[in-house]
Amino acid sequence: MLKIAVLISGNGSNLQAILDSIDSGILKCSVEMVISDRKEAYGLERAKQRNIKTYIVNRSEKNISREILELTLGKVQLIVLAGFLSILKGEIIEKFRNRIINIHPSLIPAFCGKGMYGVKVHEAAVSYGVKYSGCTVHFVDEGTDSGAIICQKTVPVYNEDTAETLQKRVLVEEHKLLPKAINYFAEDKIRSEGRKVFVIEE
Template identity: 50%
Template sequence: MLRILVCVSGGGTNLQAVIDAIGSGSLTNTEIIGVISNNKNAYALTRAEQNGIDAVCVSPKDFPDREAFNRAFLEKVNEYHPDLIVLAGFLVAIPAAMIESYRNRIINIHPSLIPSFCGVGFYGLKVHEAALARGVKVTGATVHFVDEGTDTGPIILQKSVQVHQDDTPKTLQQRVMEEAEWQLLPQAIDMIANGRISVEDGKVRYK
């Protein structure tokens, strides 16, 4: 059984997609052992509690500096003894020590087809604003392993989504979530839980 810890900053729709996939049986051999948010008002914490999942807030605002927060955050993560850490809309930079400790055991969902519209400064609606400003006709989402860069780790899964002429950043964000993110994240976790992928030479291989 793959023990996953989900980190989230906001509403937790991707967390809900994982919860629902476990409930429906489409995501197998997996249990959510905890949810960590950096935001005490995140609705994701409520979603976790409603589903009987341990939930806690670890906020940078509660620490004198980022180094102290990073230590406390990693300590809390380690308490759960996760097999896999899932970043589901987590808007905090992951400490280097945590990436080292959990090499190829942290995954992230990003709302574009990496390497487009990714990296520092591309998060939330900003990604979709940039896609519309560039006039792309296809966008999507990517699940990837986390390394020391920003959105630079090995890509696990990608799914494309059509851009409509009358899209706004919000309508595009919603379509990318519904048609790509909420499908890809449970699928990627299921593949990991059932030993169907490996990382070789910085690339994901399917077994």
């Protein structure tokens, strides 16, 4: 069974979606640990309620990526960034090449990169006047939101939308898309050719 580590910074609703998908039998994996760069993150409580190991890493430290690598190497096959705000750098990217994924609340390459996280993404989408937004699951590489795209889901953007109403609509789809992407790994359906990612359906 696929063993994963989930990295969070806040409420952990995407973590909860993963756990719910495991409970329902939709997702075939085990959450071995939950790592947060914020000690007050409610997602840690979600993990503790399930007796999942939790770790807090110091986001002010330059070696945060090294600390996470030491926690995960040899213990998990996939690292899932589920609302994790710190940027992973260095050796962990190479050691877990194509085995770190992130969910981003826009249709990459729109509204992504440095400074684009949380409600700021939705503020930018509403301000720009796009008719569609959504969410993206992508590989993590040396850049910020620059890794190859695994899957995406669109949602409509209405004229009366605020950043908060759009955020809620996108989050509903995030909770579906992230477990779906993890299952692709659990079922060994992911194949990559450069920036193109293929899901092999049997």
